[in-house]
Amino acid sequence: MSLIIFYDLIRPQRRKNMSKMYYAEMPDAAHDIHDLKVALLGQGFHFYTDAGVFSKKKVDYGSQVLLNALDLERGKNLLDVGCGYGPLGISLAKVQGVQSTMIDINSRAIDLAKKNAERNGVVAHIFQSNIYENVSEKFDYIISNPPIRAGKKVVHEIIEGAFDHLNQGGSLTIVIQKKQGAPSAKVKMENVFGNAEIIRKDKGYYILRSEKL
Template identity: 65%
Template sequence: MVDFGSQLLLKCLEVNQGETVLDVGCGYGPLGLSLAKAYGVQATMVDINNRALDLARQNAERNKVEATIFQSNIYEQVEGTFDHVISNPPIRAGKQVVHEIIEKSKDFLETGGDLTIVIQKNKGPQAPSQRWKKCLAIVKSLKKIRDTTSLEV
């Protein structure tokens, strides 16, 4: 089952076949694997948690999806640039992790690339769009949906 934040991100993100996607904090793989299967993107998926990575690999195999999956603490082991950086970090990751995902994403984006991240505003960084504006040239809030979890993509 895919959580609401991941569903929202998948609904809002516009990708094309052959584009590259970096899924930071991929967990068991719902974002990267869904995009690879549905749109033919080249998914690179990273997480710090080995158990999550094992599940992501199992899900890739079970669904016959090719993806590059490896351990990395956010961007530490990541090389290259991508058309899209995506993330739906867990609540327990904390503000510092969310800030690092946002602030360092520009170093891993192709020219014209984009960052799409789900932030639980009641748990995440204060004024996230201000942090985005400081780090990235253009900030576009794709869709704001408020429910009991106060998510913004």
């Protein structure tokens, strides 16, 4: 077997493994630090990113659509599930004045998020947690750009667990592409919360919201 043919055979599995790398407790990818300068919610932010975290070279479009769909009440508390290096929770704390708690399974992402919060003048509670495993309190808002490539089971666990971690009247808001399961996620949210709505669509991205009534 030639080297080229062998590489073609292993390449799909390699891509699959790399796509899931950011959903790991201890990524083993070689460090590749980037310094992002980006405008979010009308303000400038600086973020350190690295290999082994989601969307290291830019704040992904789905996160930006989610941010622009949110209008949160100042002083309320928010949980950012799967925070990555922190663009959602940090920008919402700084611009909309919420009290951000940020969690991720990825230890490298958590280290970056802590540095990025300090770098952008934001006080936030940031810690490692596999979904809600280490979360004990309840929140007014839960948001997530869920790790789609980690599988449907993980996305549904984020939706299911949100109900018990929301205050009465609180809401879960997530972003998912239509082609990556937004319709089924909406059905799941309806089953868990008794309600779900599409509050925004943008280039195939759906922003879905459910309230704990």
